[in-house]
Amino acid sequence: MAECVIITYSGKCFWGKCIFCPFGQREKGRKSCEELKREVEEKIKKCKEKMSFDDERRVLKFFNSGSFLDENQIPAEFRKALIDIAKEHGFNSVVVEVVPQFVIEKREEVCSLIKYALNQGVELWFAMGLEAADDDILAKINKPFRIKHFVEACKIIRSCGGKVRTYLMVNLPFVEDDVALLAKSLAFCKDHADKAVLINTYARPGTALFKLWLEGKWHPISRREFEERVKKALELSGVCEDFVEKYYEDYVCPPRIPKKEREFLKGVGREYLLHPHFNVWHDYIVKVYEPPSFKKFALFLPCSYRKPYSKSATHRAILRKLVQLPFYARIHQIMISNAGVVPREFENEYPFNSYDWEEWKETEEVQKEYCEVTRQRLENYMREKKDSYVLWFAYLKPDSLSYRALMDAARAAGVEIVDCVDHKIYSRIKGTYGKHVLTHPELLDCMMKKIKECIEKRPDFGDEKG
Numbered sequence: 001m002a003e004c005v006i007i008t009y010s011g012k013c014f015w016g017k018c019i020f021c022p023f024g025q026r027e028k029g030r031k032s033c034e035e036l037k038r039e040v041e042e043k044i045k046k047c048k049e050k051m052s053f054d055d056e057r058r059v060l061k062f063f064n065s066g067s068f069l070d071e072n073q074i075p076a077e078f079r080k081a082l083i084d085i086a087k088e089h090g091f092n093s094v095v096v097e098v099v100p101q102f103v104i105e106k107r108e109e110v111c112s113l114i115k116y117a118l119n120q121g122v123e124l125w126f127a128m129g130l131e132a133a134d135d136d137i138l139a140k141i142n143k144p145f146r147i148k149h150f151v152e153a154c155k156i157i158r159s160c161g162g163k164v165r166t167y168l169m170v171n172l173p174f175v176e177d178d179v180a181l182l183a184k185s186l187a188f189c190k191d192h193a194d195k196a197v198l199i200n201t202y203a204r205p206g207t208a209l210f211k212l213w214l215e216g217k218w219h220p221i222s223r224r225e226f227e228e229r230v231k232k233a234l235e236l237s238g239v240c241e242d243f244v245e246k247y248y249e250d251y252v253c254p255p256r257i258p259k260k261e262r263e264f265l266k267g268v269g270r271e272y273l274l275h276p277h278f279n280v281w282h283d284y285i286v287k288v289y290e291p292p293s294f295k296k297f298a299l300f301l302p303c304s305y306r307k308p309y310s311k312s313a314t315h316r317a318i319l320r321k322l323v324q325l326p327f328y329a330r331i332h333q334i335m336i337s338n339a340g341v342v343p344r345e346f347e348n349e350y351p352f353n354s355y356d357w358e359e360w361k362e363t364e365e366v367q368k369e370y371c372e373v374t375r376q377r378l379e380n381y382m383r384e385k386k387d388s389y390v391l392w393f394a395y396l397k398p399d400s401l402s403y404r405a406l407m408d409a410a411r412a413a414g415v416e417i418v419d420c421v422d423h424k425i426y427s428r429i430k431g432t433y434g435k436h437v438l439t440h441p442e443l444l445d446c447m448m449k450k451i452k453e454c455i456e457k458r459p460d461f462g463d464e465k466g
């Protein structure tokens with residue numbers, strides 16, 4: 001199948017209140033028919049540079065975040081014009097986005113549009129976000145319609161020769177048994193629609209769902225969990241795989257906290273360990289984020305008081321050494337901190353660049369909690385990323401809480417950590433070298449030696465020269 005996807009903003013969704021949707025709230029001026037035609041022509045031109053028209057099915061998807069049938073978003077005269085443009089450019093299938101109410105309200109226009117398209121040799125598909133075949137859940141996630149409206153809209157579309165493409169969401173909030181709900185929704189869609197599209201629910205900043213995430217009332221799932229749930233739901237519903245399309249990553253993004261909600265997180269204790277801004281990032285890093293595929297060696301490092309970490313004396317000394325390794329680019333540096341498990345590429349992101357953990361204020365109880373939370377976070381990371389790395393290294397003070405948490409987590413996750421600190425040298429120098437002990441040349445040389453030796457032993461990487 002060859003496809004060209006056009007996403008446009010014109011007017012504002014009549015509803016704008018679905019709790020997961022960042023698009024419905026956007027307000028743009030309504031575009032005229034001429035403006036929309038120009039935009040579509042331009043986008044098709046770009047698509048055509050990449051797509052092959054040898055495929056039997058050539059699909060033009062037109063999404064406007066709301067409803068294609070809403071006069072306040074799309075001028076009536078553009079509807080047929082879109083079909084004409086599609087035909088002119090050799091598309092034999094067009095997908096537009098609608099909300100059931102508009103289909104019901106404009107049933108005659110819908111039928112005549114479908115027939116007009118069919119006469120031109122174009123199949124017209126109506127994409128409707130049902131999300132879940134359950135009225136209670138639809139009410140809780142604030143959808144603007146209920147199942148009876150969806151069923152009626154499907155009947156209208158299909159009785160006129162149109163097709164229905166339904167969107168279902170995996171991992172919605174307020175759901176007790178996601179697999180059971182998904183199975184029920186799939187079986188329902190099989191009776192009323194022509195295709196089901198399974199979308200991984202994700203909370204974009206600024207949405208009501210993002211607030212639920214910050215409150216710990218909803219959490220994202222990993223690709224593996226998404227696939228597992230879909231597989232089980234398909235088995236349970238008896239719906240065959242050909243009926244569904246799956247999209248895990250279309251809406252995922254780092255959980256960037258809106259600027260006006262950011263704060264400098266200075267202090268110690270539970271509040272600064274389990275702050276919602278750290279927690280959502282931890283969920284993202286563990287469940288959603290995938291380390292760059294070429295980074296095959298994990299290296300755990302301590303955090304630093306100075307931010308970003310790479311500007312601190314300890315990190316500068318470590319980096320000056322690491323860059324000399326021929327496989328430096330393959331080493332994934334990951335910092336351990338009260339803020340969580342922080343891959344180097346996020347060190348400049350809020351909240352990782354805006355906190356101070358005042359170590360000197362730690363009590364025994366705080367230390368215990370730090371160890372437990374950090375151990376759990378590290379275990380989560382190691383379990384989820386087990387297949388991402390071939391070797392795991394650590395360069396941490398052996399008497400630090402982070403070291404203890406890491407080693408406990410590694411044992412629980414079944415991961416072998418290569419400890420790059422020579423304990424004998426460390427014990428000898430730690431009293432005289434102060435807080436920057438990890439910058440001691442002897443320790444750094446040992447770290448380099450350990451990393452080199454271990455990587456060079458690997459037949460798949462040993463002969464790499466960077």
Ligand code: SF4
Nearest residue numbers: 013016018021024066
């Ligand atoms: S109806 Fe569609 S575009 Fe509007 S808020 Fe809901 S999901 Fe978003």
